[in-house]
Amino acid sequence: MGLGSFAVGLLALASGVAAQEFTFAPGIPWLQTESQPGVHDPTVIRDDRGVYTLMSTNNLLAISQSTDLANWSPKGKLLNAVPAWMLSAYPGIENIWAPQLSWMGGRWWVYYCGSVFGKNTSLIGAMWSPTLDVSSPDYKWTDIGEVWRSTTANDYNAIDPEILVDPTGRAWMSFGSFWQGLRMIAIDPATGKQSASDKTVYTIASRNGGAIEGPSTIQHGAWTYLFAPFDKCCDGAKSTYRTMYGRSAKPTGPYLDESGKDMANGGGTQLVAGYGRYAGPGGGSPFHDGRRDYFALHYYDKNRNGASFLQLREILYGDDGWLELGQPFLGRHWALEAEHAVLVGDSILTATGTAASNREYVGFINGANSSVEFLANTFQEGRYLVGVRYAAGDGDASHRLVVNDLARSDVAYPKTAAWGTFPPEQVVVLELDLKKGRNSLKFSKGTGFAELDRIDIVRKADDLLRLGDFDRSAKARWVSGNDALALESGGRAVWENLGFSGGPWKAVVLCASAGTGVVRLGLGAGLEQDLDVSVGCNLQELSTTLQGATGIRDMTLSNAGSEVVLESAVFLTSTSDVARKTSTKGSHRAGIDALGRSGKTGSVLDTRPAFLQ
Helix, strand or coil, X not given: CCHHHCEEEEECCECCCCCCCCCECCCCCCCXXXXXXXXXXXXXXXXXXXXXXXXXXXXXXXXEEECCCCXXXXXXXXXXCCCHHHHHHCCCCCCCEEEEEEEECCEEEXXXXXXXXXXXXXXXXXXXXXXXXXXXXXXXXXXXXXXXXXXXXXXXXXXXXXXXXXXXXXXXXXXXXXCCCEEEEEECCCCCXXXXXXXXXXXXXXCCCCCEECCEEEEECCEEEEEEXXXXXXXXXXXXXXXXXXXXXXXXXXXXXXXXXXXXXXXXEEEECCECCEEEEEEEEEEEECCEEEEEXXXXXXXXXXXXXXXXXXXXXXCCCCEEEEEECCCCCCEEEHHHCXXXXXXXXXXXXXXXXXXXXXXXXXXXXXXXXXXXXXXXXXXXXXXXXXXXXXXXXXXXXXXXXXXXXXXXXXXXXXXXXXXXXXXXXXXXXXXXXXXXXXXXXXXXXXXXXXXXXXXXXXXXXXXXXCCEEEEEEEEHHHCEXXXXXXXXXXXXXXXXXXXXXXXXXXXXXXXXXXXXXXXCCCCEEEEEECCEEEEEECCHHHHCCCEEEEXXXXXXXXXXXXXXXXXEECCXXXXXXXXXXXXXXXXXXXXXXXCCCCCCCCCCCHHHC
């Protein structure tokens, strides 16, 4: 029996769970790698095409673009030289710093700054374009010139601008570095400059002359969040930058930390600081990406001569409205690396070659207070498979696992051939109940000794999947009222890590609340099928090719017709409990039975497939 066949059951402390297959389908890597580009003070935004644009410091507003947040292509730069209007004011400006991308007043904006290093003789400017599509004939940037400046007479420094558009449509620009801290002014979205109706310069954070700079803001729920790096920047591996934050009920503050201290009086809750080879994480800016929010920041890599590189970390909102940052995104939303977990009393170790994902793993989880805590954001409450990639070279071992501070169990690890190497089959599979939102999976000292490489979270294909829980998309949006997916013409959405074990898979039930047409289902290269869509739950037999789908796969739905709103999907085997699989708590939708039959001719499949008769 291979190591991949061992499993531990943790169904809210239920036991007796059968072992599960845990094999990735072709095209899904079980090895990740740190491959984000070198940047400083990054800003990222996602446009209506589902394309991401990245900008950063000291490159005359060069832009790169990506469709997956992992692979970036250069798309030119917006300037050939420092603008003449800047040089006429302050001739010592040598380059452009800390740009920020935003959507405001129906246009795409870049706010940028220039300064004489070490002084507060600084300028903020802005430019706009109707599109971020560099191939469009409408792609053109218009520079509006000066937005704000500081002089030696000011007690602030006009650099590091950041735009926030609040839920009422009002726009705000935060800025600042050292001196007496961070400021905010109201912006007119029509002009991009200070609002004529509000001339106040608000103080939003200060360390009384201490090291604070680079404010950035995001609105979520009832709160506006302010992020700011403290301490020493720009010194490579010696940098001590750490990112702090607070929250406020309004954009102008006060921003309070978790202890209740105002950031304007030196407050701030630490969000991320240096660890392992990752020095000085900061200089960041948040952005929306569908249902997720991310924080784009730079860090200095001690293993690469202290050069700065991009990290994209998901912002995890707790039930109490306070924040944590998830792991750096390395290409997969549901693959979590141990070295990027919350570590207490452990050691990050370096692997050789392809022995470990991202060439790092965590060992010495054997102190009384040692722990490795993985944080994950799930959009749907339910039962998930979790594969734990480990090594236990000295013999059988275990860890204590606590899920969301409630469910506790021991995770047993069979002996492995060696330490520090993690082949894909060397995995223990757990079955866990996870809640909607932020989840904590905390591993701590058990018996013997075991090392952790990473965990992978997998949704089960035969459980009801709410289609508003997509991981990547283009020309698609979340419909919050029924947790659905609105898939526009030309739209595409992807759900990572669906586990197909226990087949063969005979049919799929796809439920829609609006629109008619055909969507294409994809489960990997060469595994595609067109599905009819109409209002109701449409049960359709799978092609012979798709019936043989096995392993962990990404599911794609794409739409070439008019917009459809899709609510849920579930895959069925010949032994599936159809009534259970196609219903949720309460009625899925009035007038639709368990097979999706509404009695309206043509709205759903009105006959059972042969395997269900």
